[in-house]
Amino acid sequence: MINVKNYDINLNFDLKNLRYEGKVKIEIESDENEVILNAVNQKIRKILKDGKEIPFKYDGENIKIEGKFSGIIEIDFEKNIPYSLVGIYAIPYEGDNIISTQFEAAHAREMIPCIDHPAYKAVFKLTVNVDNGYDVISNMPYEKIEEEKGRKIYYFLPTPKMSTYLLYLGIGKFEEIKDKYKNIDIIVATPKGKISKGRFALEIAKKFLEFYEKYYGIPYSLPKLHLIAIPEFAFGAMENWGAITFREIALLADENSPLIQRKRIALTVAHEIAHMWFGNLVTMKWWNDLWLNESFATFMSYKAVDRCFPEWNVFYDFISAEYAPSMRKDSTSFTHSIEAKVEKPEEAEQIFDEISYGKGASILRMIESYLGEEVFMKGIREYLNKFKYSNATGNDLWDCLEKVSGKNVRKIMEDWIRKKGYPMIKAEIHENEIKISQSLFSFKEYYKELWPVPLTFEINGKTKEFLFEREEEKIDFEGKIETVKININKSGYYRVLYSNLKPVLSSKLSSFEKFGIINDYYAFFLKGLISHEDYVNLIKAFFNEKDRLVSNELSDQLFTLYLINEKKFKDLAIEFHKKQLKIWEEMKDENSRMLLGILSHRLAMIDENYAYEISGKIKDYDKIDPNLKQAIITAYAIANGEKAFFELLEKYRKEKFDEERERILIAMTFFKEPTLVLNTLSLALSGEIKKQDILRIIAASTRNLKAKKEVWNWFKIHVEFIRKPYLGTGIFGRILANIIPVIGVGIEEDVKNFFEKNKFEEAINGINEGLEMLEIFSRIAKL
Ligand SMILES: [Zn+2]
Structure with missing residues (x-):
């Protein structure tokens, strides 16, 4: 000892x-x-x-x-x-x-x-x-x-x-602004010249401290809390106790920042402050339970932001930014169980990913909805009080939740955190019964697996739930089944494949449930469980839908499909975005403006004509709705080529805040002329792009179909330069998982050979995952 x-x-x-x-x-x-x-x-x-x-x-x-x-x-x-x-x-x-x-x-x-x-x-x-x-x-x-x-x-x-x-x-040499919450000094610190954008973080930090003290039932333990903007920072932020560090873009904003930016800051600040208790006061015993820290802070950050900014509706963002990406990763063979195997601490670096954050948080959301919010909170308080200033494991948390709920939490959670992947529920709908069965959903793997699924469903408007643990089960219903939906509010971590979608689409569906159907069926389409035609018919039924979550998801899907198979999906993607833009242009609330900005940016990247159409708005750039700035500046780059390159470069060099610098750089990856895109990338070589941003800018440029071949060749030449700053962070692998499937379409052999010759040990999981997704995308490319 x-x-x-x-x-x-x-x-x-x-x-x-x-x-x-x-x-x-x-x-x-x-x-x-x-x-x-x-x-x-x-x-x-x-x-x-x-x-x-x-x-x-x-x-x-x-x-x-x-x-x-x-x-x-x-x-x-x-x-x-x-x-x-x-x-x-x-x-x-x-x-x-x-x-x-x-x-x-x-x-x-x-x-x-x-x-x-x-x-x-x-x-x-x-x-x-x-x-x-x-x-x-x-x-x-x-x-x-x-x-x-x-x-x-x-x-x-x-x-x-x-x-x-x-x-x-x-x-x-830092600048600081301060405030007080009770006796605690809250301080935002930035490098010289940047404190003017620190006020927003200072205000919300105070609100979150108050929220967490109430929720956890334990006061914050230190006399002060610093929030520090660091000019070069690999991650979003880091929860050092009493001295939280952030990359600048995750901390600094003002009233001229788009909503997407302020939401990101609020969620990051809330995530890190949640760690002051969960992670710092009580810490996991070993890195295999990293998820305890990260899932919990992720889940709590949405709760805190939802409480402080109810008009933002951030649980919609939770579904699209945490739940959906984690399910996508968890559908590949190179996923891992939430509770991961970590022998050496360096191995922990590769698991700061969608599983430890998003999947874990989604499982906590599922168990909270099973136990009830109040009971869940009591269990958390019990856990924090019992283990403060020491260490604990997942089992300790289940014991506390079990004690306050009287329900068998450990038995349910153990399966969810120890098995990789998640179930697909097949629902066979008959006149007065539904046969359900469960099996693993994975793009490529086939093996038998069962989970204890807290199944929620509604038949003819009546909701029910039970713990579905067996391979098959029959749900009887007295009377003729007219409407059915399973997985109420998408609170369960599973997909549902129905034998017939008609009774489902005739149900009264919440935004979460509509999202659930199109997200599940997209995965079924990628796996080949439903045909291209069925997929297109399904999503077309949602093209005129006025629903933020649905619109964002479909835009995402169609943009990806356009990148993989331009011939088949370009027109469809344009049709969708044009219809949706008409709907959202009319809306004035901030969430709608944020969505409008996303849709407009995507359409500019897909449709050159649209880019030409809106590029002229650049002359009012300083006055336009900040939510639309990315779309306008990208469109301007597309429409103006070399002239725009030099103008944007000058603007980039003069600008001191990363929010605008990043916007400019993203635009500069979208020129129609590949040489201009390479000129942008070479700013990384000369040190004009921050180390922390190099991979992000490369990833953005792989979405430019006109330049992706040249970007790939450039990547191959400079790969050693690119990976070096990220050693010890796990980031290189996570970004490769995202780059490979898109850039590889059409040049599969070249990409495979390259990674066979260059086995980057620190990124091996991400490379394997990327190559597997590439196989799936390649099939779609041949449709
Ligand atoms: Zn964290």
């Missing part, structure tokens, strides 16, 4: 040369024969025990010290700070550098020697010595600052007991 009590960390920075010297005192009790400390790429000068130097071995990754002991180990070391995206890293900013950290899953060991494991919780006390003129931010407020010889020493208060991956250190 090894027990770590606290870390006393002293760091002395030489910012000009991007290096630091450190002294870390670790209080440890161990009865094992050796102590192993994780320490990556440091220069270990000496190690002291009770003031005396002791021998050790160091291989660049671990420090081994022989012998049992209790007391304080003192490590004297130094380290260079790289320009990267994980560990402790430097970011060039306006002629100077910002230093920031990103430790999840296993990168704390890159800053200091430590036992880098979520279950080894300890108290951290940090002292940081920097040049005058620099600000330092950490998890806790500082106790005092001392000045000496042109330098400043920050002494931070000790943290509560917490995991290593939650430690934070930021050094730079």
